[in-house]
Amino acid sequence: MDSKSPTIAVNNGPETQLQVIDEDQNFSEQFHYYMKHVWGLADRGFDYNMVAVFGSQSTGKSTLLNRLFGTKFAVMNEKARKQTTKGIWFSQASGQNVLIMDVEGTDGRERGEDQEFERKSALFSLATAEVLLVNMWENMVGLYNGANMGLLKTVFEVNLQLFHDRNSRKGKTLLFFVIRDHVSKTPLNQLADTIKSDLNRIWSELSKPEGLESCQINDFFDFGFVSLPHKLLQPDQFNQQADALRLRFADPSNPQYVFKQQYHKMIPADGFPKYAESIWEKIVSNRDLDLPTQQELLAQYRCDEIAAAVFEAFADAIRPLKPLLESGRLVDNLGEQMDHHRHTALTHFDKNASRYHHEVYSRKRKEHLAKLNAELLLLFLAQIKNAAKRSLQLFRDSLKKRLGSTTNSSASSPPDYDFATVVKAASTKVLDRFNEQARALILEDTDWSYTAEAEQLEQELLVITDQLKEEEIKRLQRRLEKMVQSKFTEEVATLLNEPKEDMWSNVLRMFLDVNEFEEKALRRMAQGLDVPKPELDRLIGQFRLTSWEALYTRIREETSDQMMLVRLRTCLEDRFRYDEQGIPRVWRPGDDIDGQFGVAKESMAKVIPLFSKIDVDGFELELEGYFPSSFDITDHIELLSPTKQKELAKRFQREADALYLEAKRSVVVTTAKTPYWIIVLMAVLGWNEFITIITSPVYLILLVTFGTAGYVIYVLNLTGPVQQAARIVAENATRHMHNLLLEALNRTEPQNQPFQNNRTMTGVEEN
Ligand SMILES: Nc1nc2c(ncn2[C@@H]2O[C@H](COP(=O)(O)OP(=O)(O)OP(=O)(O)O)[C@@H](O)[C@H]2O)c(=O)[nH]1
Numbered sequence: 183m184d185s186k187s188p189t190i191a192v193n194n195g196p197e198t199q200l201q202v203i204d205e206d207q208n209f210s211e212q213f214h215y216y217m218k219h220v221w222g223l224a225d226r227g228f229d230y231n232m233v234a235v236f237g238s239q240s241t242g243k244s245t246l247l248n249r250l251f252g253t254k255f256a257v258m259n260e261k262a263r264k265q266t267t268k269g270i271w272f273s274q275a276s277g278q279n280v281l282i283m284d285v286e287g288t289d290g291r292e293r294g295e296d297q298e299f300e301r302k303s304a305l306f307s308l309a310t311a312e313v314l315l316v317n318m319w320e321n322m323v324g325l326y327n328g329a330n331m332g333l334l335k336t337v338f339e340v341n342l343q344l345f346h347d348r349n350s351r352k353g354k355t356l357l358f359f360v361i362r363d364h365v366s367k368t369p370l371n372q373l374a375d376t377i378k379s380d381l382n383r384i385w386s387e388l389s390k391p392e393g394l395e396s397c398q399i400n401d402f403f404d405f406g407f408v409s410l411p412h413k414l415l416q417p418d419q420f421n422q423q424a425d426a427l428r429l430r431f432a433d434p435s436n437p438q439y440v441f442k443q444q445y446h447k448m449i450p451a452d453g454f455p456k457y458a459e460s461i462w463e464k465i466v467s468n469r470d471l472d473l474p475t476q477q478e479l480l481a482q483y484r485c486d487e488i489a490a491a492v493f494e495a496f497a498d499a500i501r502p503l504k505p506l507l508e509s510g511r512l513v514d515n516l517g518e519q520m521d522h523h524r525h526t527a528l529t530h531f532d533k534n535a536s537r538y539h540h541e542v543y544s545r546k547r548k549e550h551l552a553k554l555n556a557e558l559l560l561l562f563l564a565q566i567k568n569a570a571k572r573s574l575q576l577f578r579d580s581l582k583k584r585l586g587s588t589t590n591s592s593a594s595s596p597p598d599y600d601f602a603t604v605v606k607a608a609s610t611k612v613l614d615r616f617n618e619q620a621r622a623l624i625l626e627d628t629d630w631s632y633t634a635e636a637e638q639l640e641q642e643l644l645v646i647t648d649q650l651k652e653e654e655i656k657r658l659q660r661r662l663e664k665m666v667q668s669k670f671t672e673e674v675a676t677l678l679n680e681p682k683e684d685m686w687s688n689v690l691r692m693f694l695d696v697n698e699f700e701e702k703a704l705r706r707m708a709q710g711l712d713v714p715k716p717e718l719d720r721l722i723g724q725f726r727l728t729s730w731e732a733l734y735t736r737i738r739e740e741t742s743d744q745m746m747l748v749r750l751r752t753c754l755e756d757r758f759r760y761d762e763q764g765i766p767r768v769w770r771p772g773d774d775i776d777g778q779f780g781v782a783k784e785s786m787a788k789v790i791p792l793f794s795k796i797d798v799d800g801f802e803l804e805l806e807g808y809f810p811s812s813f814d815i816t817d818h819i820e821l822l823s824p825t826k827q828k829e830l831a832k833r834f835q836r837e838a839d840a841l842y843l844e845a846k847r848s849v850v851v852t853t854a855k856t857p858y859w860i861i862v863l864m865a866v867l868g869w870n871e872f873i874t875i876i877t878s879p880v881y882l883i884l885l886v887t888f889g890t891a892g893y894v895i896y897v898l899n900l901t902g903p904v905q906q907a908a909r910i911v912a913e914n915a916t917r918h919m920h921n922l923l924l925e926a927l928n929r930t931e932p933q934n935q936p937f938q939n940n941r942t943m944t945g946v947e948e949n
Pocket residue numbers: 238239240241242243244245246256257258259260264265266267268286287362363411412413414
């Protein structure tokens with residue numbers, strides 16, 4: 183309301199006065215605006231004063247006010263001689279924090295016998311003004327009507343009505359009589375005595391309410407008397423004394439300064455328009471006017487209004503914090519910031535609201551504080567939530583960093599930390615930090631708590647610890663698996679390449695040894711990870727299964743068709759093409775190829791059955807209870823099914839045939855003789871080429887190179903491997919030729935078949 187600019191046309195001059203109550207007894211909506219923007223008094227707190235003028239109509243009241251306070255109240259036109267001031271006008275004393283109230287004159291012929299407005303305006307003035315100026319002519323002193331005695335009786339009556347409760351009465355009101363046109367020789371004090379005796383008489387005649395029977399007029403009023411010379415007849419004296427009188431209102435250092443603290447109605451200036459309005463509303467509606475209640479109501483209204491304005495500013499100030507917190511960030515010094523904003527809001531509230539009714543103010547302050555706290559609680563909770571999240575992240579990171587530093591170390595090397603100690607240290611650090619952050623957020627006069635959040639955080643730390651422990655164990659398991667895999671890769675191939683009776687026992691021994699070694703590492707790590715015994719047993723069982731799986735897979739790789747064929751061929755070659763001392767055999771005519779081949783064939787008979795399954799005989803005791811009970815090792819030892827064994831035997835047979843034929847062919851080659859005349863003929867015919875080669879550096883170098891290579895191959899007896907390499911390279915191209923040769927040989931030597939019965943060299947029965 184107070185921000186609305188005035189729409190009422192002001193009376194006679196610049197807008198410095200306002201008809202607050204019009205002749206129809208309506209209260210002006212512009213009062214708030216004038217207080218704040220025209221008179222600038224709204225922010226003065228109690229630092230303002232208020233004067234009201236009373237008196238009969240057209241007795242120069244407005245003239246007096248204008249002369250004393252520099253106001254511009256309308257003054258009666260001499261010729262018209264009719265009532266000028268209607269209702270109640272307000273203005274500000276020029277250059278002073280003084281509100282002047284020009285009240286419609288009494289005895290006005292315009293209102294006739296209607297004394298109601300007089301009573302209402304008296305009530306209104308007594309409830310608001312510190313000083314009531316009573317304006318009267320000197321010659322009226324001693325007369326009942328002319329001296330406003332009727333009006334004063336009304337004033338006294340309404341005063342008793344207002345302050346019938348002794349406890350609610352605070353201070354007094356100054357009745358300041360201004361006797362105009364003091365032209366007689368009667369001294370002022372005599373005039374004052376006459377007025378005082380009249381007043382006492384009126385007071386004594388008043389019927390006092392219960393409890394106030396014995397009270398005196400001076401309990402409620404102080405009296406002041408002053409006279410002014412005739413304005414028209416003695417203008418100089420009038421002006422001189424009017425100036426002197428003006429100083430009594432304007433100069434606080436004046437010994438006769440009229441505004442004493444005890445007269446002040448103690449209505450804060452910002453609440454005065456509302457107070458005046460509600461009082462007037464009560465007066466107009468003829469309801470009992472109870473000033474203390476009014477002041478309480480005003481206090482409630484104004485405290486709410488002040489709190490709302492302060493809260494708006496407070497909400498604006500903390501608004502930027504919300505999105506930050508909602509985005510999950512931790513706001514630095516949030517506790518301090520919240521405290522600062524709350525302190526500012528309370529200070530502003532206190533500054534404006536503490537002037538009002540104390541109990542109401544205290545109650546409203548509590549409400550205001552509770553509202554501020556409720557708003558800040560949201561920030562507090564958001565920050566706590568973010569702090570907890572950050573704490574979890576910090577905990578996770580610090581543990582990962584600490585534990586991660588060991589992940590690159592060998593699985594077999596002992597851990598350089600104790601998991602429980604590391605977790606405890608990290609957890610304590612994070613919780614301490616969280617508690618510190620949360621504590622810094624707790625504001626005075628709040629019942630905020632973060633115990634539940636701290637407990638929740640602790641629980642979540644435990645969950646993370648378990649997760650990390652699980653991850654760590656998995657990582658450890660993976661490392662161990664890799665370790666055993668790499669060991670099996672090397673060892674299994676070596677052991678299986680020697681297909682002897684004790685082959686499987688060597689493999690199983692190796693398996694158990696490797697496991698034992700890695701299990702030691704697992705136990706050490708588990709101890710560091712604070713793994714309980716049953717869990718460790720489960721992990722070891724799991725590890726053994728995985729390890730067996732790795733071994734079994736590795737062995738199966740080694741026993742694939744291709745690998746088996748290579749292995750069988752290698753074994754056969756070792757036995758057939760090398761003698762007992764390991765020296766390669768060179769077959770010559772007359773050598774017992776068939777016999778040697780038979781021996782080799784005999785030794786190969788047990789190879790395929792040996793590889794048919796992992797033989798765990800002899801390890802029953804060691805393997806008993808070695809694996810988890812759900813695992814039956816007999817389901818995981820078969821390598822070659824009977825069908826597969828037969829198929830392999832068949833395929834190996836062909837390989838063996840080729841080896842046998844190769845040996846036979848080498849004998850044929852070495853026994854073939856070249857006729858001498860052919861040699862002579864070649865020498866004669868090739869003489870020219872021979873000369874060309876030995877005279878050409880290029881041919882000579884090529885000859886020497888190939889000759890040297892041939893010699894080395896011959897000396898080192900590498901013709902076999904070289905031939906084999908050449909054969910593999912040219913296998914496809916020569917396959918056809920090879921078949922033709924086989925056919926030709928079969929035609930020439932049908933009696934030289936290597937196998938006479940249906941038992942093969944691998945020991946597998948032919949179908
Ligand atoms: N004799 C005399 N006349 C005065 C004095 N002061 C004012 N007047 C005249 O009295 C008349 C009324 O003056 P106002 O100031 O309008 O009187 P008022 O009491 O405010 O009148 P309402 O507002 O109509 O009640 C004017 O014509 C003034 O010139 C004074 O001190 N002595």
